[in-house]
Amino acid sequence: MRIGYGFDSHAFTAGVPLVIGGLAIEHPEGLAGHSDGDVLLHAITDALLGAVSAGDIGTFFPPSDPRWKGAASSVFLQTALEEVATAGYKIVNIDTVLVMAKPKIVPIAGELRESVAALLGVKPGEVGIKAKTPEGLNQDNVAVAHVTVLLESLGIPEPVGAMVASAEVDDEIDVVVKTLVGDSRDVSALGRKVTPFDTDDLT
Numbered sequence: 001m002r003i004g005y006g007f008d009s010h011a012f013t014a015g016v017p018l019v020i021g022g023l024a025i026e027h028p029e030g031l032a033g034h035s036d037g038d039v040l041l042h043a044i045t046d047a048l049l050g051a052v053s054a055g056d057i058g059t060f061f062p063p064s065d066p067r068w069k070g071a072a073s074s075v076f077l078q079t080a081l082e083e084v085a086t087a088g089y090k091i092v093n094i095d096t097v098l099v100m101a102k103p104k105i106v107p108i109a110g111e112l113r114e115s116v117a118a119l120l121g122v123k124p125g126e127v128g129i130k131a132k133t134p135e136g137l138n139q140d141n142v143a144v145a146h147v148t149v150l151l152e153s154l155g156i157p158e159p160v161g162a163m164v165a166s167a168e169v170d171d172e173i174d175v176v177v178k179t180l181v182g183d184s185r186d187v188s189a190l191g192r193k194v195t196p197f198d199t200d201d202l203t
């Protein structure tokens with residue numbers, strides 16, 4: 001199992017569409033950014049990358065790189081999902097907190113959950129969507145996202161892991177063989193030399 005944590009923030013600005021969790025949301029302002037400003041997908045991307053020690057969104061997609069100007073953040077998420085799969089893991093569940101004064105998230109939480117789940121290739125029930133008003137933080141013009149993710153192994157052993165696993169099995173076979181041979185000697189000591197198994201069967 002691995003855990004990951006991601007955080008992101010973007011300022012609200014007029015004249016751009018608001019996109020959160022891949023969902024276009026009706027609102028007078030959107031989020032400023034080099035990309036589409038999807039604060040939630042950026043935090044999820046960082047949580048996934050962090051969970052497999054693969055760096056962060058900025059190392060893969062530098063804000064200074066013109067290729068990512070206006071890019072859909074699902075592109076960043078896809079790269080993070082590939083890193084997770086390459087490392088041999090899959091998502092167990094993901095939990096999120098959006099901190100923003102407006103818009104209210106609860107009325108669209110179901111849609112957001114469905115959108116994020118579809119982008120991640122998981123079930124909606126494996127995605128948590130929560131929101132907080134930034135009380136006392138004096139940041140009503142900012143959207144913040146916090147994300148945690150839990151991963152589990154796909155069960156594909158890495159080469160070293162396979163060797164270790166094999167060695168452990170060999171050790172166990174040694175113990176069994178020694179025990180059985182020991183049994184045989186004990187029986188022999190009683191005058192009945194009976195081997196309880198055919199040693200030729202062992203490979």
Ligand SMILES: C[C@@](CO)(OP(=O)(O)O)[C@H](O)COP(=O)(O)OP(=O)(O)OC[C@H]1O[C@@H](n2ccc(N)nc2=O)[C@H](O)[C@@H]1O
Pocket residue numbers: 008032033034035036037038042056057058059061062063064065068069076
């Ligand atoms: C998604 C993109 C697409 O270009 O842009 P935005 O749409 O958010 O603007 C970027 O990937 C969004 O990258 P993000 O990682 O959020 O940007 P920044 O916070 O500015 O960090 C850029 C890079 O600088 C590094 N960094 C940042 C702050 C700091 N004190 N030290 C650092 O070394 C980060 O680890 C990251 O690798």
